[in-house]
Each structure stands twice: as structure tokens, then as C-alpha cells.
Amino acid sequence: MLQFDTIIIGAGISGLYQLHKLRDELNLKTLAIEEGSDIGGTWYWNRYPGARCDSESYTYGYTFSEKIYKNWTWKEKYPKQNTILKYLKFVEKKLNLRKDILFNNKIISGKYLEKKDLWEIKTNKNKIFLCKYLICAAGSLSATNIPNIKGLKTFKGKYYHTGRWPKKKVNLKDQIVAQIGTGSSGIQVAPEIAKIVKKLVIFQRTPNFSIPARNKKLTKEFISNFKKDYEKIKKRLRKTPGGHTFSFPKRSVFDFTLKERNKIYEKAWRKGSLSFRACFGDITKSLKANKTASKFIKDKILNTVNDKKIAKILTNFDHPFTSKRPTLNTNYYETFNRKNVELIDLKTNPIIKITKKGIKTKNDNYNFDKIIFATGYDALTGPLLSLNLVGKKKTKLKNFWNKSPKTYLGLMIPNFPNLFVIQGPGSPSVLTNVPVQIEQHVEWITNCINFLNIKSKKSIEATLGSAKKWSNEIKKLADASLFMKAKISWYKGDNIPGKPKVFIPYPGGLPRYRNICNKVEKNQYKEFLIK
Numbered sequence: 419m420l421q422f423d424t425i426i427i428g429a430g431i432s433g434l435y436q437l438h439k440l441r442d443e444l445n446l447k448t449l450a451i452e453e454g455s456d457i458g459g460t461w462y463w464n465r466y467p468g469a470r471c472d473s474e475s476y477t478y479g480y481t482f483s484e485k486i487y488k489n490w491t492w493k494e495k496y497p498k499q500n501t502i503l504k505y506l507k508f509v510e511k512k513l514n515l516r517k518d519i520l521f522n523n524k525i526i527s528g529k530y531l532e533k534k535d536l537w538e539i540k541t542n543k544n545k546i547f548l549c550k551y552l553i554c555a556a557g558s559l560s561a562t563n564i565p566n567i568k569g570l571k572t573f574k575g576k577y578y579h580t581g582r583w584p585k586k587k588v589n590l591k592d593q594i595v596a597q598i599g600t601g602s603s604g605i606q607v608a609p610e611i612a613k614i615v616k617k618l619v620i621f622q623r624t625p626n627f628s629i630p631a632r633n634k635k636l637t638k639e640f641i642s643n644f645k646k647d648y649e650k651i652k653k654r655l656r657k658t659p660g661g662h663t664f665s666f667p668k669r670s671v672f673d674f675t676l677k678e679r680n681k682i683y684e685k686a687w688r689k690g691s692l693s694f695r696a697c698f699g700d701i702t703k704s705l706k707a708n709k710t711a712s713k714f715i716k717d718k719i720l721n722t723v724n725d726k727k728i729a730k731i732l733t734n735f736d737h738p739f740t741s742k743r744p745t746l747n748t749n750y751y752e753t754f755n756r757k758n759v760e761l762i763d764l765k766t767n768p769i770i771k772i773t774k775k776g777i778k779t780k781n782d783n784y785n786f787d788k789i790i791f792a793t794g795y796d797a798l799t800g801p802l803l804s805l806n807l808v809g810k811k812k813t814k815l816k817n818f819w820n821k822s823p824k825t826y827l828g829l830m831i832p833n834f835p836n837l838f839v840i841q842g843p844g845s846p847s848v849l850t851n852v853p854v855q856i857e858q859h860v861e862w863i864t865n866c867i868n869f870l871n872i873k874s875k876k877s878i879e880a881t882l883g884s885a886k887k888w889s890n891e892i893k894k895l896a897d898a899s900l901f902m903k904a905k906i907s908w909y910k911g912d913n914i915p916g917k918p919k920v921f922i923p924y925p926g927g928l929p930r931y932r933n934i935c936n937k938v939e940k941n942q943y944k945e946f947l948i949k
């Protein structure tokens with residue numbers, strides 16, 4: 419049985435950086451284990467047509483190395499999936515990481531051996547490894563959710579999930595296709611496939627607020643400027659709550675007349691970016707202020723979509739803008755002006771079952787060649803629970819988290835010593851520009867392991883008390899936010915039947931989170947049990 423100092427689960431953005439830090443800086447014997455046949459994580463699996471990043475390219479990626487930052491050239495405002503994959507391969511090559519990654523192996527169980535202070539993990543290829551530190555870098559959105567709709571197994575055509583899109587080209591040409599789900603992925607995939615298919619029927623449960631991406635080629639001047647401004651950008655990304663270059667101004671919606679306000683919204687709409695929500699400081703905080711942004715977006719959709727009935731379904735919002743993950747789009751609303759695209763409102767015409775030939779709803783019966791599930795993920799907790807982890811005193815993670823996920827700082831779990839989590843529940847994770855948060859996590863974990871090794875410690879574990887405090891802090895912040903106003907939101911587990919209904923990520927913003935983590939580190943991890 420092979421033994422390592424550290425094993426990392428996953429070779430996406432977080433796994434790759436963590437491997438570099440532990441292997442090359444701490445000189446630890448480290449292995450990354452990856453389910454896919456190549457690196458990339460999210461960007462390996464999400465190969466669906468139209469898959470693109472919603473963060474601006476020059477802010478998305480690693481900033482730990484000036485050389486890497488400056489040697490890679492982003493050419494578009496929003497990079498597409500394949501470009502990000504190429505970027506990650508470029509980084510991987512520079513750091514020579516591939517030789518320490520085991521591909522095509524999925525972790526199916528992990529057990530903490532208390533007497534030895536080691537983790538024993540097993541893969542689906544029956545490989546067993548031992549390690550002192552186990553690091554879960556399996557991502558926040560990797561456990562895909564295909565809803566349990568009656569009859570799916572009887573469907574004679576093929577079906578796909580956007581987050582597990584096949585490597586082999588999916589033939590959609592002249593096909594009759596169903597798309598279930600209108601979140602970030604659904605909004606990206608629909609305009610692309612509508613151009614190819616014979617007919618596309620989109621099944622919408624909840625309408626989404628979506629801002630135009632206005633993707634474009636970057637000019638030579640822009641590229642040269644962001645490379646020149648590396649230090650400035652790196653600093654800026656660490657100062658804003660979401661890890662983007664934009665932050666929230668002090669100005670309130672109500673400091674302006676309706677005309678002035680709409681001028682500001684219009685300018686941001688024309689620019690296109692997630693920064694639309696930062697037009698005013700109170701959009702994400704006050705329901706009254708939020709209503710003005712929601713109305714602006716609603717009017718834009720109503721003006722874009724020709725068919726009034728469809729426009730009404732697309733704007734029948736049941737939640738404030740930004741209370742669910744804001745999305746960007748390229749011609750999503752325009753897609754509904756095509757003759758080959760239909761929209762079904764699941765609120766009034768729900769799916770009864772999937773049949774051999776297609777989908778039966780309350781009012782209709784449809785035949786389909788293919789069904790695309792853009793139905794999201796068992797977010798944040800799903801990837802960890804799928805590992806079947808058993809900690810101290812035979813504690814199963816599934817049981818320990820049956821009422822709610824319990825972590826301290828989102829980084830460690832009571833009863834699960836020497837297990838670190840990157841982008842897990844209790845971390846700012848999905849509420850941020852992800853690579854910025856990942857770098858913070860990886861650096862904190864590396865420093866912590868270094869500290870333990872220098873002090874010749876056997877184990878570190880979060881206490882129940884600190885996990886309780888952390889859950890309370892998350893609840894307090896979430897309750898004071900607009901996030902809790904969304905009826906169905908994967909931020910609070912509503913999308914998965916039986917999942918605890920609690921707000922999962924840390925909503926206090928990156929700088930506040932970073933400060934807390936820095937203090938814990940400076941205090942030599944006093945809040946933890948160290949043996």
C-alpha cells in the first residue's frame with residue numbers, strides 16, 4: 419500500500435495549485451487523484467456548447483506567480499471552456515505537475531485510522547493509499563444533479579447533464595431537443611444549440627435575472643495594460659468582497675432621480691458584466707433598492723422578447739435580483755424570438771413523467787431525440803459526501819452533517835482530523851471569483867501543514883465549539899442578506915430533495931474572511947485541537 423504525506427482529491431484549479439505548494443515548497447510526498455482523464459476539474463467536465471466563464475479573463479486564474487500571469491495571454495473578455503483548459507495545461511506544464519497526478523481514479527471511500535493518525539483512501543480502481551493529510555479539492559459544483567423524474571430510464575433517446583458533457587461530439591444537428599433548467603449553464607447552452615437543432619423546448623422552473631455578457635476580443639492595449647498592472651490587479655482582487663476588480667460603491671439608488679438612476683443602469687447594461695449589481699451600494703442589501711434593478715432588467719427582457727406570453731414567463735420572478743447566482747448571457751433572451759424555440763413554464767405546466775419518446779407535462783406530450791439536463795448540482799456538500807468519509811470514532815460524514823454541514827472556516831470538520839477542504843461549505847467559495855478564494859485556501863492550508871510539520875505534530879482537528887460558532891456567524895450574515903429571500907436556491911440546499919435547508923457558503927465577503935483566517939494562523943491555530 420503506497421503511503422504519501424498528502425493526497426489531494428481533484429486536479430482542477432485548486433488541486434493543481436495545492437500540489438505545487440506542498441510538493442515544491444514544503445517538499446512533501448504528494449499525490450493528486452483525479453476522476454477525469456485529464457486536469458481541469460470544472461473546466462474538464464463542463465464541455466457543453468457555450469460554456470464560458472462569467473468572470474473577466476484577466477481576473478480569472480492564478481495570481482501567485484507574476485511569471486505565469488504575464489506569460490499567458492487572455493484574448494477574450496470572457497474565456498470559453500476550452501481556453502481555460504488550455505490555460506490550466508499551460509500552468510501544469512510550467513510547474514511539471516502531471517507526473518504526480520493519478521487520473522481515471524475516483525475516490526469511493528476514506529477512513530481515518532486513529533491509532534496511526536493516517537487516512538486510508540480507496541479508489542474505484544481498487545487502489546488503496548495511505549496519507550497523513552487528505553485535502554479535498556473536488557470543487558463546489560461537481561456533484562451533478564439529475565432530478566429523479568419518473569420514467570427517465572424508459573427514455574429511448576440520449577440524455578446529458580451539462581456538467582458531465584461527453585468528450586465525443588454530441589450530434590444535435592436537426593434534432594428535437596429538450597432542455598430542463600435555466601440557471602447559468604442553461605442560459606449559456608440554449609443560444610448555442612438553438613442554432614443547430616430542429617427544435618428546442620426549454621423547460622423553466624424559475625426565471626433567472628440575466629445580464630448581457632457583451633463578450634469581445636481584447637485589444638492589444640488592454641492586454642498589455644493588464645499584464646503591466648499585475649501587482650495592482652492582484653491587490654485589488656484581494657480587497658473586494660467577491661474577489662472581482664469591482665467593489666460596491668457607497669452611493670444609494672435613492673441618491674438619484676429615476677432618470678439619473680436609469681442612466682447609470684443603462685450604462686452598466688451596455689457594458690455587460692457581473693458588476694451590474696454594483697451600480698449602487700444598496701442593490702444587494704435593501705429590497706427597496708433591489709426592486710429598481712429588478713424592474714430595469716425586467717423591462718429590458720420585455721423589450722427584447724417579441725412574444726408577450728413568453729416574455730411574461732421569462733419575467734415572472736419570485737426572488738430579488740442577486741438572491742440567486744446572477745448570470746451572464748449572450749443572446750439568451752433573443753433566442754426566444756427564433757421560430758424553433760419554445761418555452762414551457764413548469765409552474766403552470768409541470769412535468770408529469772418522462773416517456774419512451776419524450777416528456778409528458780400536465781397539458782402536453784412532447785417527443786424528443788435528446789434531453790439536456792442543465793439542472794445544476796448538489797452544491798458544496800455533495801462532492802464531500804460522495805467520498806464516503808469516516809472520521810474519528812467511526813463518525814460518518816453523512817450522519818455528522820445530516821442536519822447541516824458543520825465546519826470551522828469551511829476549511830476543517832470536527833471529528834475529521836487532518837482533512838482540509840478547499841471551497842467547501844462554510845467557505846466564501848461560490849460567492850466569489852473562485853480562483854482568488856482558492857489561492858487563499860491553498861496558502862492557508864500550506865502554512866498550517868508547514869506549522870504542524872515544524873512542530874512535529876500528529877494531527878489537527880476543528881472543535882465542535884468553533885464549528886458551532888462558525889455556523890452561527892454564517893446564519894447571522896445570511897439572515898441579514900437578500901439571499902434568504904430566494905424561494906428555491908442551491909445556496910441553501912433547496913434544489914436537492916432531503917438536503918438540509920441552511921445557507922451553505924460564507925456570505926461575509928473575502929476581505930473579512932481572509933482577516934479571520936489570518937488571525938487564526940497568527941494565533942498558531944489555538945481554536946483547533948492539535949496533538
Ligand code: NA7
Nearest residue numbers: 565599600601602603604623624743792793794795906908
Ligand atoms: P443552477 O444554477 O443550479 O441551475 C439549475 C437550473 O435547473 C435552474 O434553473 C433550476 O431551477 C433548474 N432545475 C433544477 N432542478 C429542477 C427540476 N427538478 N425540475 C426543473 N428544473 C430544475 O446550475 P447551473 O449549472 O446552471 O449553474 C451552476 C453554477 O455553475 C453557476 O452558478 C456557475 O458558478 C457555474 P430553480 O431555479 O432551482 O427553480
